Amino acid sequence: MAEFALIETIRRRCAHVRDDVVLGIGDDAAVLAVPPDLELVVCTDTLVAGVHFPLETSAADIGWKSLAVNLSDLAAMGATPAWALLALTLPTADTGFVAGFADGFAALAAEHGVSLIGGDTTSGPLTITVTVHGLIPKGQALRRNGARAGDAVLVSGTLGDAAAALRYRNGADGMSVQSRASLQARLDRPQPRVTLGILLRDFASSCIDISDGLLADLGHVAAASGIGIEIDASRLPASPALLDQVPAEQRPALQLAGGDDYELAFTVAPERIPMLQQAVARESMQITHLGRAVAGSGVRALDSEGRPLDPPRSGWEHFA
Amino acid sequence: MAEFALIETIRRRCAHVRDDVVLGIGDDAAVLAVPPDLELVVCTDTLVAGVHFPLETSAADIGWKSLAVNLSDLAAMGATPAWALLALTLPTADTGFVAGFADGFAALAAEHGVSLIGGDTTSGPLTITVTVHGLIPKGQALRRNGARAGDAVLVSGTLGDAAAALRYRNGADGMSVQSRASLQARLDRPQPRVTLGILLRDFASSCIDISDGLLADLGHVAAASGIGIEIDASRLPASPALLDQVPAEQRPALQLAGGDDYELAFTVAPERIPMLQQAVARESMQITHLGRAVAGSGVRALDSEGRPLDPPRSGWEHFA
Numbered sequence: 346m347a348e349f350a351l352i353e354t355i356r357r358r359c360a361h362v363r364d365d366v367v368l369g370i371g372d373d374a375a376v377l378a379v380p381p382d383l384e385l386v387v388c389t390d391t392l393v394a395g396v397h398f399p400l401e402t403s404a405a406d407i408g409w410k411s412l413a414v415n416l417s418d419l420a421a422m423g424a425t426p427a428w429a430l431l432a433l434t435l436p437t438a439d440t441g442f443v444a445g446f447a448d449g450f451a452a453l454a455a456e457h458g459v460s461l462i463g464g465d466t467t468s469g470p471l472t473i474t475v476t477v478h479g480l481i482p483k484g485q486a487l488r489r490n491g492a493r494a495g496d497a498v499l500v501s502g503t504l505g506d507a508a509a510a511l512r513y514r515n516g517a518d519g520m521s522v523q524s525r526a527s528l529q530a531r532l533d534r535p536q537p538r539v540t541l542g543i544l545l546r547d548f549a550s551s552c553i554d555i556s557d558g559l560l561a562d563l564g565h566v567a568a569a570s571g572i573g574i575e576i577d578a579s580r581l582p583a584s585p586a587l588l589d590q591v592p593a594e595q596r597p598a599l600q601l602a603g604g605d606d607y608e609l610a611f612t613v614a615p616e617r618i619p620m621l622q623q624a625v626a627r628e629s630m631q632i633t634h635l636g637r638a639v640a641g642s643g644v645r646a647l648d649s650e651g652r653p654l655d656p657p658r659s660g661w662e663h664f665a
Numbered sequence: 666m667a668e669f670a671l672i673e674t675i676r677r678r679c680a681h682v683r684d685d686v687v688l689g690i691g692d693d694a695a696v697l698a699v700p701p702d703l704e705l706v707v708c709t710d711t712l713v714a715g716v717h718f719p720l721e722t723s724a725a726d727i728g729w730k731s732l733a734v735n736l737s738d739l740a741a742m743g744a745t746p747a748w749a750l751l752a753l754t755l756p757t758a759d760t761g762f763v764a765g766f767a768d769g770f771a772a773l774a775a776e777h778g779v780s781l782i783g784g785d786t787t788s789g790p791l792t793i794t795v796t797v798h799g800l801i802p803k804g805q806a807l808r809r810n811g812a813r814a815g816d817a818v819l820v821s822g823t824l825g826d827a828a829a830a831l832r833y834r835n836g837a838d839g840m841s842v843q844s845r846a847s848l849q850a851r852l853d854r855p856q857p858r859v860t861l862g863i864l865l866r867d868f869a870s871s872c873i874d875i876s877d878g879l880l881a882d883l884g885h886v887a888a889a890s891g892i893g894i895e896i897d898a899s900r901l902p903a904s905p906a907l908l909d910q911v912p913a914e915q916r917p918a919l920q921l922a923g924g925d926d927y928e929l930a931f932t933v934a935p936e937r938i939p940m941l942q943q944a945v946a947r948e949s950m951q952i953t954h955l956g957r958a959v960a961g962s963g964v965r966a967l968d969s970e971g972r973p974l975d976p977p978r979s980g981w982e983h984f985a
Contacts, residue, residue, distance in 0.1 A: 470789065
């Protein structure tokens with residue numbers, strides 16, 4: 346009964362229970378209560394070993410990340426996370442791996458009050474599909490299509506760390522252990538910007554999370570909104586580790602097109618920025634005013650004198 | 666942009682739209698409206714190539730089955746299907762495969778009024794995870810834990826066809842083309858018993874769908890309900906193709922433990938059976954009274970004289 350032992354290993358570690366879970370793990374399906382004034386927000390993301398994370402990634406980091414990339418999508422909608430399902434395909438019934446995976450998954454789930462309500466465990470090549478559900482007041486979901494010419498374009502946190510960790514995963518000359526660990530943590534344990542997403546319900550005209558890379562993801566906003574976007578590459582926010590360890594000329598490609606950042610990119614009417622900055626400061630969050638939405642289409646990165654940068658290869662693309 | 670072409674191929678074929686989909690495919694997440702008097706029912710199931718279906722299975726059949734196995738779980742809860750998400754992992758950007766897959770998926774989705782509201786497309790070994798959402802009036806979900814000693818045990822449809830198709834997939838002496846096709850259709854295009862599940866809300870004390878095999882799945886009902894179950898193996902319902910083509914002595918193993926049946930097994934208070942039979946007859950559905958719930962534990966198959974059958978290997982088990 347290896348399958349049931351694995352399920353029990355996961356269930357024991359993901360014990361967080363919410364009042365709105367009428368029936369959780371253990372039947373043919375879960376039953377959930379959605380309050381009448383809220384809408385349901387749902388998405389699913391798959392991680393494949395060797396594609397979405399290096400094969401040497403620890404089980405706990407894979408567990409964390411498989412939930413984090415999904416919560417990041419909920420954050421981009423402004424939704425409050427509620428429930429998750431976990432479909433775990435494993436080559437062997439490796440209880441140690443599953444325990445580590447569940448510990449990482451549960452650590453992030455607990456931070457955001459997420460209940461694991463169901464899933465499936467199957468044998469096959471290591472692949473993880475998580476489906477998450479969030480809740481949001483009616484009509485308040487942030488979309489990609491609301492940006493207007495004249496809006497300011499902003500981004501949370503810093504960009505390029507995860508891409509740098511991936512690029513220098515076999516080490517780089519002179520990189521300190523501390524900087525390396527700091528970049529690696531951004532790759533392995535992304536922090537979904539849930540609190541910011543909820544706050545942005547009151548400010549943003551559009552929002553997206555940065556998974557494929559800033560230019561590619563802003564490209565989705567531009568296309569959905571029917572606008573163009575210009576960003577000032579000299580304002581790209583960089584972490585101390587990136588500034589210290591990665592040569593200046595290599596940073597823009599990592600920050601514009603590296604992906605795996607799981608920050609939020611969003612647009613705001615310029616007159617609302619001061620009030621947004623105050624709200625963000627109260628929560629000790631960082632946002633950076635990067636550029637503007639303009640009439641037209643496409644996304645352009647400009648240098649500090651307004652000249653277009655050579656475009657880096659833009660955006661993670663499966664089947665490339 | 667191979668990934669976006671694949672998504673567009675799927676989206677074009679899964680065009681069914683429901684009024685309760687506030688925002689469908691194309692943003693970071695879908696937004697859905699759940700009516701205030703209904704509960705949400707959610708489950709997820711993964712199919713892995715070569716594990717859950719033979720490698721030679723057609724793309725359209727894989728698409729159909731990936732949704733069918735999930736709708737079968739909703740049927741077992743008595744829920745009305747509403748929305749699905751599709752996480753599709755593919756070795757290559759094979760548009761022909763994806764078009765066929767989406768055609769099969771969409772054919773079943775249309776039969777049950779299911780909207781495809783989101784998903785993910787990634788590169789890797791062929792693996793499909795579908796998450797489905799159903800709706801049900803508050804408190805009416807059918808569970809595994811409601812069977813009481815004295816209840817009758819019933820099953821829908823016929824058992825063993827899919828297992829026979831798998832066993833004789835390379836042909837069997839003297840099996841007619843028609844019988845072979847009939848068994849194969851049960852393996853490749855299972856019909857989730859959604860209408861029956863909804864009807865059973867008014868009758869059943871417990872319900873489960875048969876995916877692992879009748880004995881294994883009734884074992885889950887027995888354990889959850891704290892009862893034992895005895896079934897009369899001579900009453901196991903068999904299709905004409907199974908009766909014609911599979912020797913009598915080989916049938917019980919296929920019917921009791923073959924799995925992949927996607928019929929419903931359920932318990933009903935005996936005095937309610939006549940009214941249930943009438944309701945079922947009006948819908949031209951078939952159910953069979955197989956046995957009874959008893960004090961104790963475990964599931965026993967008895968022959969027509971009440972002697973225990975030798976137990977066949979019971980239930981599909983991953984990592985066995």
